[in-house]
Amino acid sequence: MYPQHSAADWAAELGNQLRTVRLRLELDQRQLAARAGVGLNAVKNLESGKGATVRSLVRVLRALDRTDWLSALAPPVTVSPLQMLRARHPRQRAARKRPRRGKADV
Numbered sequence: 001m002y003p004q005h006s007a008a009d010w011a012a013e014l015g016n017q018l019r020t021v022r023l024r025l026e027l028d029q030r031q032l033a034a035r036a037g038v039g040l041n042a043v044k045n046l047e048s049g050k051g052a053t054v055r056s057l058v059r060v061l062r063a064l065d066r067t068d069w070l071s072a073l074a075p076p077v078t079v080s081p082l083q084m085l086r087a088r089h090p091r092q093r094a095a096r097k098r099p100r101r102g103k104a105d106v
Helices: 007-024 029-036 040-048 054-063 068-073 081-086
Strands: none
Touching: 007 040, 029 040, 029 054, 040 054, 054 068
């Protein structure tokens, strides 16, 4: 999958991967729903690419022991050392506005 794919394409791909993991664990959709504490329709919607709530997705991933997928979706934000060097100290005061000089003042 590539970044130019639509949200529907990504949802379908995620659903396929969820289904594959579920089947490898030899669970049916009802068992996964019960283990995750979500409704059967939530599992069906996730696997079909129709989506569900983020909370349902997290619960299903936890039930499938795939919380590592969440880390890939939201990696920790870091600041590079170069950005830290380039960062300026925040201003403590606003600059005073100076009166504009006209041509006659020069």
